[in-house]
Amino acid sequence: MRRSLGDLIYFILVGTSAGFTMLLLLAPTLVVLIISFTAGITLKFPPPGWSTRWYGELLNSAEIIEPAITSLKVAGLATTAAAILGTAGSLGIARSSHHLARFLDALFMSPMVLPAMAFGLSLLMVFNLVGIRLSIATLVLGHIIVCVPFVIRMVGAALQQLDPQLVNCSLSLGASHWYTFRRITLPLIRRGIVASCFVAFLSSFDNVPVSLFLADARTEVLPIKLWAILEGSLDVRVAAVSGVIVIATLAGLVLAERFGGLNRQIEGH
Amino acid sequence: MAVQRADSAASADARELLPALPLAALFLLSFLLPLLMLIFVSLFRTPQFDAMGVDQYIRFLSDGFNLKVLLDTLALGVEVATLTLVLAYPLGLVYVAAGPLARTLITFLILLPLLTSTVVRTFAWIVILGREGIVNSAMLGLGLFHEPARLLYSWGGLVIALAQIQLPLMALPVINSLLRVNENLLKAAKGLGAGRLRVFLTLILPLTMPGAIAGWLLVFAAAVTAFITQTLVGGGRIILMPLYIYQQAMGVQDWPFSAALSLIFTVAVVGIVTLVGTLSRRFMRGVDAA
Numbered sequence: 001m002r003r004s005l006g007d008l009i010y011f012i013l014v015g016t017s018a019g020f021t022m023l024l025l026l027a028p029t030l031v032v033l034i035i036s037f038t039a040g041i042t043l044k045f046p047p048p049g050w051s052t053r054w055y056g057e058l059l060n061s062a063e064i065i066e067p068a069i070t071s072l073k074v075a076g077l078a079t080t081a082a083a084i085l086g087t088a089g090s091l092g093i094a095r096s097s098h099h100l101a102r103f104l105d106a107l108f109m110s111p112m113v114l115p116a117m118a119f120g121l122s123l124l125m126v127f128n129l130v131g132i133r134l135s136i137a138t139l140v141l142g143h144i145i146v147c148v149p150f151v152i153r154m155v156g157a158a159l160q161q162l163d164p165q166l167v168n169c170s171l172s173l174g175a176s177h178w179y180t181f182r183r184i185t186l187p188l189i190r191r192g193i194v195a196s197c198f199v200a201f202l203s204s205f206d207n208v209p210v211s212l213f214l215a216d217a218r219t220e221v222l223p224i225k226l227w228a229i230l231e232g233s234l235d236v237r238v239a240a241v242s243g244v245i246v247i248a249t250l251a252g253l254v255l256a257e258r259f260g261g262l263n264r265q266i267e268g269h
Numbered sequence: 270m271a272v273q274r275a276d277s278a279a280s281a282d283a284r285e286l287l288p289a290l291p292l293a294a295l296f297l298l299s300f301l302l303p304l305l306m307l308i309f310v311s312l313f314r315t316p317q318f319d320a321m322g323v324d325q326y327i328r329f330l331s332d333g334f335n336l337k338v339l340l341d342t343l344a345l346g347v348e349v350a351t352l353t354l355v356l357a358y359p360l361g362l363v364y365v366a367a368g369p370l371a372r373t374l375i376t377f378l379i380l381l382p383l384l385t386s387t388v389v390r391t392f393a394w395i396v397i398l399g400r401e402g403i404v405n406s407a408m409l410g411l412g413l414f415h416e417p418a419r420l421l422y423s424w425g426g427l428v429i430a431l432a433q434i435q436l437p438l439m440a441l442p443v444i445n446s447l448l449r450v451n452e453n454l455l456k457a458a459k460g461l462g463a464g465r466l467r468v469f470l471t472l473i474l475p476l477t478m479p480g481a482i483a484g485w486l487l488v489f490a491a492a493v494t495a496f497i498t499q500t501l502v503g504g505g506r507i508i509l510m511p512l513y514i515y516q517q518a519m520g521v522q523d524w525p526f527s528a529a530l531s532l533i534f535t536v537a538v539v540g541i542v543t544l545v546g547t548l549s550r551r552f553m554r555g556v557d558a559a
Binding site: 142 | 289293295299301302306307327343357360362379381382385386387390394395396397432433436437445466469496497500501511524528535538
């Protein structure tokens, strides 16, 4: 009898706190979507009325649209480069039992552990001392380093599940390394690559610590621009931008789930 | 003969590494070299780069303000990581007990903040905590507050906002290790008469420690470097390491000092992550042996 009372208390405790946590996870995104349709000119919640005026204002805000395009460009380029270099990198690491392989694995993963601000600042110093002017290329270079760990981890996980016998069979039947990669390895790790591209793209699009140092007036990126706006005033246009980002990310999530099985990447099976 | 075979095996191994070569070269030039440069720059005595010495490090240690900024930043990381740990376990327990549909729903809820941009998440907390925000509106409406409370630009607000923003980093590894707990073990414990709470404390918690620690370290590392959230929710009065480094580098243009600050910050963060990781592994080995 006493035990079942204890169980009851346990269920109530766990249930309510889990419910609270779920609310906490959901609330901010909902709040952003709701406030983006406010008719008011402040972030007053609940909104005094409803309108789509802020989305309309967004269309006329070149100072927000241009950084958004730059961000998409940088994220696209950095993701592509990180996916190609990273997939090749994890292939090399996965096949080799050389002691260098473990060192390289740790090296490629380290941007995830090291505070990215130190890396952004150090890259800026190198460019300055060598005399390279900041451009979209230098920004992309910094972002590639940030994106690589996601590719290494997720493609590496996909490679671990790949049966090495399949590759060995193909090679021993006379197929070249390149042909084997294209016809055997690549189709089998495709889901891992797609999922890692999705995450890498988001992490570049969202990156602040590297862009903070490497983006200048000509290569202003969206997160830094939004930060600058919010530092100055609590502009409601940011809510509309946020609304667009949330919807776009959800669409991307559905696509990545379709082609990459993101859910499985997360549960790890 | 045997030696020769070992040699050729080793060279074959090295050849397998070839595809990783371009990435290795890239990392050498644009990751390792810059970090070495950071050390070099931090060893100049003045922003004019005229003489070398460890003055920047002495300057850091001899001013209480610098140490306070560093310790505040690390404390923020510890508080946020611990809060997410407390929030993640109930969620994980419900996830494991739930059916497929509810699991998909919870996965979606966890991914939602992870996938929306940091600025968006931070912006949401500005709306929630602001003077005319949700919390103030609700509290004033209920008559619990008589005037709007200052929640934005406060330490507590910053900790809660960061905990929500980084929660997915904790929830995912915790759920992963909860899924791996052997159900027969739990059934046996229950069959032997252990209550739920006891099963949780003596079985589930120790068995899922690796996931919890992995999550704790991820959240810690993310929270201490969360520049955007720290500056927008914390406001200008709460100065933490990322903002301090940015000010010194871009505002004051004192490169040697900002380089030294970055290195000290990096060493502190990596040091804590390594220390907690090692200690917990040792502790866990002790649990296994017992």
